[in-house]
Amino acid sequence: MTFFEDLRVGTRTEVGHHTFVADEIKAFAREFDPQPFHLDEVAAARSHFGALCASGWHTAAVCLRHIVEDRQHRQAELRRRGEPVAKTGPSPGLRDLRWPTPVYAGDTIAFAQEIVELRPVANRPDVGLRIARNTGTNQHGELVYSVLSSTFIERRVKSE
Amino acid sequence: MRAFEDFKVGDIAEFGPLAVTAAEIKSFATRFDPQPMHLDEAAAQNSIVGGLVASGLHIVCMHMRLFADGVLRNSTSMGSPGVEEVRYLAPVRPGDGLTLRVEVLGARPSKSRPKMGLVRFRSHLVNSNDKPVMEMIATLMFERRAAPAENEVAP
Numbered sequence: 001m002t003f004f005e006d007l008r009v010g011t012r013t014e015v016g017h018h019t020f021v022a023d024e025i026k027a028f029a030r031e032f033d034p035q036p037f038h039l040d041e042v043a044a045a046r047s048h049f050g051a052l053c054a055s056g057w058h059t060a061a062v063c064l065r066h067i068v069e070d071r072q073h074r075q076a077e078l079r080r081r082g083e084p085v086a087k088t089g090p091s092p093g094l095r096d097l098r099w100p101t102p103v104y105a106g107d108t109i110a111f112a113q114e115i116v117e118l119r120p121v122a123n124r125p126d127v128g129l130r131i132a133r134n135t136g137t138n139q140h141g142e143l144v145y146s147v148l149s150s151t152f153i154e155r156r157v158k159s160e
Numbered sequence: 161m162r163a164f165e166d167f168k169v170g171d172i173a174e175f176g177p178l179a180v181t182a183a184e185i186k187s188f189a190t191r192f193d194p195q196p197m198h199l200d201e202a203a204a205q206n207s208i209v210g211g212l213v214a215s216g217l218h219i220v221c222m223h224m225r226l227f228a229d230g231v232l233r234n235s236t237s238m239g240s241p242g243v244e245e246v247r248y249l250a251p252v253r254p255g256d257g258l259t260l261r262v263e264v265l266g267a268r269p270s271k272s273r274p275k276m277g278l279v280r281f282r283s284h285l286v287n288s289n290d291k292p293v294m295e296m297i298a299t300l301m302f303e304r305r306a307a308p309a310e311n312e313v314a315p
Contacts, residue, residue, distance in 0.1 A: 033224050035237055061217055062192070093216075098242040
């Protein structure tokens with residue numbers, strides 16, 4: 001399973017959820033995105049966000065961890081059953097990334113991945129390109145994160 | 161304080177370099193992208209990339225740090241609604257130094273929020289050999305310095 005030929009457009013996978021607490025929001029921001037509304041409750045309260053909220057890249061990074069771990073769990077299961085495991089990666093990039101609603105301290109975000117397009121790759125008979133929409137949704141059902149992510153996936157049979 | 165009005169189309173600036181270490185590559189990967197080529201030199205040696213490389217999202221986060229320190233510090237930044245595109249152009253390895261080159265592609269007042277303007281940037285991260293490793297096109301929101309006059313407010 002999970003070679004390029006096994007993938008289907010429309011397949012949706014719930015990859016896990018995460019509660020963003022104030023301390024980790026601030027720690028991530030100190031390292032990668034030191035803006036006042038990610039660093040300090042008082043400054044955030046004065047900003048247009050109104051309260052401490054996570055860096056958008058923090059949301060993206062936590063989503064990535066859930067996607068990678070979900071894939072690794074499924075690959076480990078295949079290995080246990082003695083089945084072949086397709087190679088994945090690298091990613092050539094991402095596009096149409098949106099942060100429509102802030103992620104506030106205490107929010108719990110559910111992450112999912114849905115395959116939106118599968119296409120052959122010129123001069124690469126060994127792989128196909130999977131384009132997936134990765135999303136994060138908060139406990140109120142509001143979309144907080146959405147991105148189209150491209151990844152090369154090994155083919156079971158080399159294309160002509 | 162740098163406000164919306166201070167960003168002009170065609171403005172170019174350069175910030176950095178930011179040094180990349182093996183410890184940071186592995187620390188980011190442990191937390192957010194636990195794949196062998198980002199975690200372990202020996203495993204990475206046997207992979208398609210031929211040695212330890214930074215997670216793509218780690219490259220994006222290092223870009224954010226350079227952008228925050230260089231462009232957003234002491235600005236009226238209101239965050240970002242999104243990113244049009246990120247392209248990974250070359251691997252980032254331990255010992256690389258990353259320089260941010262940023263260009264203002266567009267600047268327009270918000271139609272719905274008169275106190276805010278939107279600035280569209282194109283960023284390149286280049287390594288110590290002047291080779292681009294990542295390109296990003298993103299929009300950021302900034303407060304305007306003065307409340308716009310009545311006749312400037314878009315419907």
